[in-house]
Each structure stands twice: as C-alpha cells, then as structure tokens.
Amino acid sequence: MPRQNSRRQFLAQVGAAGAGTMLPTSRLVAAFGEATKSKSRVVVARDEALTKGRLSEHRDLITKLLDAAMQRLTNAPDAVGAWRQLFDPGDRVGIKVNTLGLYTQPAVVDAIVNGLKQAGVPAEKIIIWDRFDVELARAGFKLNKSSQGVQCRGTDAEQVGSGYERQIESSGRIGSCFSRIATRQIDVLISVPVLKDHNLAGASLGMKNFYGAIHNPNKYHDHNCDPYIVDVVSHRYIRDKWRLTVCDATRAQYNAGPGRHPGFAWSFGGLIVGTDYVAADAVAADLLDTQRKVKGLKALADDGRPAKHISTAAARGLGEADLGKIDRIEV
Amino acid sequence: MDDLSNLFCQPTRRDLMRWGVACGAAGALCHIDIQHAFPQDVAGGLDLAGPRLKGVVRHPAMFWEKLDENRVKCVLCPRECQVADVERGYCGVRENQVGEYQTLVYGALCSANVDPIEKKPLFHYQPGTTAFSIATAGCNIECKFCQNWQISQFRPEQVESIPVDPERLIAACKARQSPTIAYTYSEPVIFYEYMHDTAALAREHGIGSVMISNGYIQEEPLRRLCRHLTGVKIDFKAFTERFYAESCAGELKPVLKTLEVLKDIGIWLELVVLIVPTLNDSPDEIRRMGEWVIEHLGPDVPMHFTRFHPTYRVTNLPRTPVSTLERCRQIALDAGVHYVYAGNVAMHPSENTYCHNCQHELIRRLGFRVRFNRITDGKCPNCGTNIPGVWSQEQALAFKPRT
Ligand SMILES: [Zn+2]
Secondary structure (H helix, E strand, O other): OOOHHHHHHHHHHHHHOOOOOOEEEEEHHHHHHOOOOOOEEEEEOOHHHOOOHHHHHHHHHHHHHHHHHHHHHOOEEEEEEHHHHHHHHOOOEEEEEEEOOOOOHHHHHHHHHHHHOOOEEEHHHHEEOOOOOOHHHHHHOOEEEEOOOOOOOOOOOOHHHEEOOOOEEEEEEEOOOOOHHHHHHHHHEEOOEEEEOOOEEEOOOOOOHHHHOOOHHHHOOOHHHHOOHHHHHHHHHHHHHHHEEEEEEEEEEEOOOOEEEHHHEEOEEEEEEEEOOHHHHHHHHHHHHHHHHOOOOHHHHHHHHOOHHHHHHHHHHOOOHHHHEEEEEEE | OOOOOOOOOOOHHHHHHHHHHHHHHHOOOOOOOHHOOOOOOOOOOOOOOOOOOOOEOOOOOEEEOOOOOOOOOEEEOOOOOOOOOOOOHHHHOOEEEEOOOEEEEOOEOOOEEEEEEEOOOOOEOOOOOOOEEOOOOOOEEEEEEEEOOOOOOOOOOHOEEEOOOOOHHHHHHHOOOEEHHHHEOOOOOHHHHHHHHHHHHHHHHHOOEEEOOOOOOOOHHHHHHHHOOEEEEEEOOOHHHHHHHHHHOOOHHHHHHHHHHHHHHHHEEEEEEEEOOOOOOOOOHHHHHHHHHHOOOOOOOOOOEEEEEEOOOOOOOOOOOHHHHHHHHHHHHHHHOEEEEEEEOOOHHOOOOEOOOOOOEEEEOOOOOOEEOOEEEEOOOOOOOOOOOOOOOOHHHOOOOOO
C-alpha cells in the first residue's frame, strides 16, 4: 500500500528532524495530508436539509457530508482514500463524544464509524466513549460492552476494565487521573464535540471535550479554563493519539451552554472537520461568535469568557489559531 | 477505604430511597442493584455486609443563589463558584440541575472509623475519648500534599461509599459509645448539609460534633453550623498567600476571617499547621503566624505543628525534620501561645500537655494514647490554674455560640 509507505516515510522524516521531540500527531497528519501546503485546513461542511427535521432521518446525508469533508481535508480522490489517509486497519480508535448537556448526535458518530470501516478499522476496535454509561445512553448511544461490534461505554464502566488510572499525571498545572479508555484501550483519538457555548471556557469544542478524559475537571474552571484545557490535551495520552476533530454542528447552541437551553438552540446543520485541532476549534469559535452577533449578543471575549485556551494552544505550538492563516474550506 | 462494613446497622428505608433516586433519575451513576447491595446480614445488631456503591445521592444544597440562564452561585465557601446547568462546583460534589443546586454526597460516607480524638488532633477536647469519624468524597481546595487525596480529590461517583442517614449514623455512634462525631478526613464544608443535620440531631441524643476543616467557609454558614457543633479544628496551612495559592489552590485571607469568626462565636478551637520543608517552615513566617494567633485568637488556642510525609503531588521533598517542628514549637511558645504541640512524632515530649502557668505535666500521650490525665475539674492540680479546653461531655454539650 503506497499510501502507508509514503505516510510512514514522512513520519520518519519528521521524527528525525524533530530530534526526538514528539510532535502532536494531528500536526504530523495535517502536514502529511497537505504535504505541499503549510496552512492548516479546516472544512466547514453544511447542508440546508440538515437544519430541519430529526437527524436520525438524515443518516445518509450526514455520511455523505462527512465523506465529502474528509475528501476536501485530505485532497484524496474518494472517501475511502480520505479515511485511509488518516486511519489504519490496525488502529484502535476512540471516538470521544460529549454527552454533558447538549450532546453529540449519534447520527454523526455513525458517519464517523462508517468512515473508519472504510479505512478497514474493524468495528471491535472502535470505542465510542465519554464519562458515564448513563449519559451516553441518555444521549441516544447504544451501550455495547460485548466483544462484538462497535464498543460504546463510559469511563465508569469498570466491569469491562474502564475507570480512571490510579496514578496522578502532571501536565502543566493540572494533576489528574486519566480515563483508562484513553490510556490503555485505544491508540488513536477522534474528538467529536458539539458546537456550543460554555459559560466559563467561552466555547466547549474539540479541546475542551477532553475534560471528559480526566477525573477532576471541576478543579480547572478558573481563568476561563486556561491554561488547564491545553494542559490536558498536551499530555501524551491525548496529544500523541489525537488525529481528527469532527465538531458536530448539526444542532448547536450559541449561548447559555453547556447545558441545553432551547432558547439559544441553533440548527446549523453542519460539521467542522480538521486534523489541526487548534485550527478546528478556532474556526468553530469564530462561527459561534458570528452567530452571537447575528442574534445581537456580545462576542464571547466581550462577555467575560474569551476562549483563551485556543490561543494558548497555538502559543504552545499545538496548532494554528490565527484565522487568517487557516485554510478554511466551505463545503 | 476504612472499616465501613462493621460500623453500621442496616440501611434505613430513607437511605435506600436516596440511592434509589440516584440510580433511577438524572445523573444515575451506580450500577449495583440496591436490593442486593445490603443483604440482611446483621451481626450483633451492628454489622453490615455487602458491597459499597459508587454513585451520588441527590439532596437540596444550602447556601446558593439563582443567577440568569439556569446558573447558580454557591455561597457556601469563599470560592463562590458560578455554576452553569449540568455543571459542578470546584468541590466536585455540588451540582446544578436545571437551576437548582444539589449536594451529591448527603450521607454518602466513603470513610468511617472510631478514632481516638487525639488523632484529629484535638488535645484539649475530652482526652482519651473516641470520635466516630466520617467523611464523604470531595474538597474545596487542593493541597498538593494532601494525605487523603484518594477521597478528597475525587468525585463521589469515583469512590466507594455507603449511604448512611443522620439517624443511622447516630445509632452507630451510640453503639460504639463515642461521645463525639468528627467530620473529618476530606473536607466537611463540602458535605455541609449532612454535617449540619447530623450535628443538630446528635446534640438531641447527647452526642457532640467536631469539625476538622480547612476553614474555607463563608461566615453565615459557619455561624449557623456552630449552633450545633461542640468543637472545631482548623488546618492553618501557612501564613502566606503564596503558599495558599501555589500549594493549595486557595487563599489565606478567608481562612483568617474564619478563625476570627470562630473566636467571636467562642467555640472550642485548635489549630494544626502541617510543616512542609522549604514551603512554609521559615522562622519568620511561623513567628508572624504565632503573633497573629496571639493578637486575634488569644494565647489559649492550642497549636499543633505536624510532620509532612511525601505524598500526592509533593513527592520531591523530605519528611519534616523533628528539629524543624521543635523550632516551630519554640517560636510559637515565644510568641505567647500557651499550648503548642509537635504532631506525627511519636514518643516526643512535646506531645504532652504542660500547665502553662507552672509547667506541671498534665497529660502524657503516647502516640494517640493518653497514658494519664491529671487535669481535675478543668484545673491544674498543682497550681489550680484553669486549663483551656473541653474536659467533659456536659461542658461540650453546654456550648452555645456567644454571638
Ligand atoms: Zn499549673
């Protein structure tokens, strides 16, 4: 498979150039996908039809939309090629959804699973996860702790080896126990947040989503969750495994998050997809601010809750936060 | 995990219903069938067999205000967390559900032991008696040297607990003939509602209540609580804002305020200072702390300087040298504090109590054991000086806030 050879050669080259320092996987992949470009690419894929009705009625459309976004993201000639650029059949993939408050739509996750299968990842090696079984179930995910099919479970599913590590991990200012799903049960992460406002962090997006991977997120809400969010995703358990963000913007919320607040519901009908997870969050936050402006609300930064963690992540070299330097593609 | 299973009789119907609510409704987090969790295995009318649960207990929280968009502001502790719907406060045990603030740990005990009161440590509170000591998960600060971090720094659904309502706790306490309930180990301020209700009921049953706390609490809840308590121990972490900020994720100022309020209330109070080498052990800092205690609390509030052991997130520092504790003790004595102890140092003479007037040895301790106690009617038998403290259960239960 020339695809894999070229990718591995590239990884090897970067590894050599990096003199032993570990670059975030997402950047490696982004660089590989866009070998001739320096810009981080983020695809905003939207379909008017998705803004109406129930999402479960639009499963095929969501799959098509995501596949199209993946093609644009990777420049691959077809969807299979796009998914294969990012995922190998041997990968154990964790899909980190967000089921606290306004939750990730199962139909979006189905489309991701479909893509992974196209890349040859066996269903049994895919885990859809968040903190709690009960929250996953409430969001409409079908729990599966058997050895067959796509796995779906919370970190609290200790009877199947989940739970938190007992060892405290330090990363920057945080000291946390990580979910064993992230540390032991998967090699690759896909972050699938919801495009939504957050009363402290400004926006709850791809990076903030990994507060659900540690045991003590409540300790890290000061200063708009900054730099704590970046400290969490900088840890090797996240940073080295993270390959893709698919931000679920089918049913978004532009204010009063992260809890559900129908008064601020926003059927955007789209997905925000990127391998540079800082860039993906920057674009998503920009969409959020644009919508707030349309609705006559203050920008997040002017409302006392700037999404500072996005620029902090960029300053630490995790990705691109400058919208002017991001290759933003609308599909 | 402590010896929980032997301490309590069968759960009451109310205990089970509370957990049932947790299991069946929003936020249901436990997975053990309640019917099987507490089999009818009662030995001697006391013991309780069966697995413990990981879950939450939902109970209305006290001391919070409604904000817009279903947000709430907690005014229990100085953090004043503003908490959005579905989110929790810093402590991890108080949660906003659609604009209503709830405690998740009402009676969810993760620790319960019958300890010598000296272990709290309270040295001037009924020496030689026991305290029925309990805790739930959670804390409102984060000391990087926390000795109990496996419960204080976790959320209730992450630690094993058993549900015990105030009535059952008091029954267990009576069965063990403990005159006192100690709210301790993690941080009792975060299980305020349970502590408040239990302490109030305990008094009616002739049982005292002591809070072993970091002092991170607002004035109004503290005053209301002290109507029911009979003693308080405060962990005085250091005398610099820097230490509180960098080592505890907290602030010194609110703790000083708490100490002044406790002095005003007039409840029995002892202070513990865990001395961490290089971080809070400078002679100047201890001197200023001692002087502050004298000025604001008076000479009769005992101080305990205790020994640090490397743990949790501070593993790169050595145990506190005994000589450092001796130095701290001397500085506080020189500042005018009457009763100063060195703690976590077994067999050290500074564990004993000496009359501040005539230096007569009043109480000799061996670790947490009392070898003898010569205090008679609250007085030194040698010179007749009144020795500050709570020397009987009658005296404990007679306490009423001065203000
Ligand atoms: Zn005397």
